[in-house]
Amino acid sequence: MRVPMRVLILGGTAEASAIAGALSGDARFAPVLSLAGRTRAPQTPPIPWRVGGFGGAEGLAAHLRQEGIAALIDATHPFAARMKANAARAAAMAGVPRVAVLRPGWTRQDGDCWTEVADMAAAFAALGPAPRRVFLSIGRRDLAAFGPPHTYLIRSVDPPDALPANARAIAARGPFAEDDERALLAGHRIEVLVTKNAGGAATAGKLAAARRLRLPVVMVARPPPPEPPVVSDAAGALDWLAHQSGPPCPGIVARGV
Numbered sequence: 447m448r449v450p451m452r453v454l455i456l457g458g459t460a461e462a463s464a465i466a467g468a469l470s471g472d473a474r475f476a477p478v479l480s481l482a483g484r485t486r487a488p489q490t491p492p493i494p495w496r497v498g499g500f501g502g503a504e505g506l507a508a509h510l511r512q513e514g515i516a517a518l519i520d521a522t523h524p525f526a527a528r529m530k531a532n533a534a535r536a537a538a539m540a541g542v543p544r545v546a547v548l549r550p551g552w553t554r555q556d557g558d559c560w561t562e563v564a565d566m567a568a569a570f571a572a573l574g575p576a577p578r579r580v581f582l583s584i585g586r587r588d589l590a591a592f593g594p595p596h597t598y599l600i601r602s603v604d605p606p607d608a609l610p611a612n613a614r615a616i617a618a619r620g621p622f623a624e625d626d627e628r629a630l631l632a633g634h635r636i637e638v639l640v641t642k643n644a645g646g647a648a649t650a651g652k653l654a655a656a657r658r659l660r661l662p663v664v665m666v667a668r669p670p671p672p673e674p675p676v677v678s679d680a681a682g683a684l685d686w687l688a689h690q691s692g693p694p695c696p697g698i699v700a701r702g703v
């Protein structure tokens with residue numbers, strides 16, 4: 447019987463959870479899911495997991511060697527640029543094969559009124575000088591860029607530690623349905639939505655709702671993509687992993703001596 451292949455999955459995303467679910471119970475692999483520890487009550491994964499940073503690319507490379515990791519799947523969020531760069535560098539240092547998962551970004555559709563900006567400071571500037579009622583759907587760690595004269599509704603998985611002036615926070619974890627998003631935007635008389643271009647279906651409902659309500663959207667562009675190889679979803683990562691683990695062992699065939 448072959449020794450299971452040790453696989454480290456860098457997570458914090460739906461794709462990482464899907465990969466963990468697919469590998470759970472597969473005797474060919476011994477997977478571990480790594481979380482940064484940003485979410486206060488993460489959903490419990492079905493495989494062994496660890497929490498916290500590694501100490502940069504060097505720390506991650508040391509971890510890969512110490513733990514005998516044979517394959518690294520970087521399934522961090524499209525905006526987790528530092529971790530993505532560290533994963534590529536650490537894998538090269540430790541000589542461990544690595545793949546990055548990057549889901550496709552959202553693209554503008556007919557009826558969308560998007561202003562695309564490079565970062566949070568530009569997103570705030572794009573709101574203009576007149577006071578607006580703004581829905582901030584950017585997580586809870588980039589709020590410092592936003593302030594007067596606008597009024598904000600902020601949604602994040604955990605409540606923010608500090609709020610801008612004139613802000614109200616709601617804590618909620620997706621997925622979010624389009625109808626619920628429309629009701630939220632209309633109920634709070636939102637005039638403009640600010641979001642990161644995270645991509646994916648789970649949080650796309652707000653974009654469809656904004657389209658229906660003819661609301662402008664300020665869309666923060668993604669950081670540069672990670673180094674190849676890059677796949678677009680969990681299935682692509684599992685295919686890549688199957689290639690790393692090689693063909694199945696041949697069965698023992700009685701030769702009839």
Ligand code: NAP
Binds near residue numbers: 456528585
């Ligand atoms: P980041 O800026 O790229 O990473 C900052 C540091 O956090 C990394 O250098 C690393 O510390 C640690 N880290 C990040 N992901 C880790 C993981 N999976 N396991 C262990 N350590 C990790 O990342 P971020 O934007 O803060 O995101 C943090 C986590 O939240 C990621 O796992 C990401 O998938 C998830 N997330 C992020 C967003 C977002 O919008 N940024 C949205 C949803 C989920 P060391 O250098 O010490 O190793």
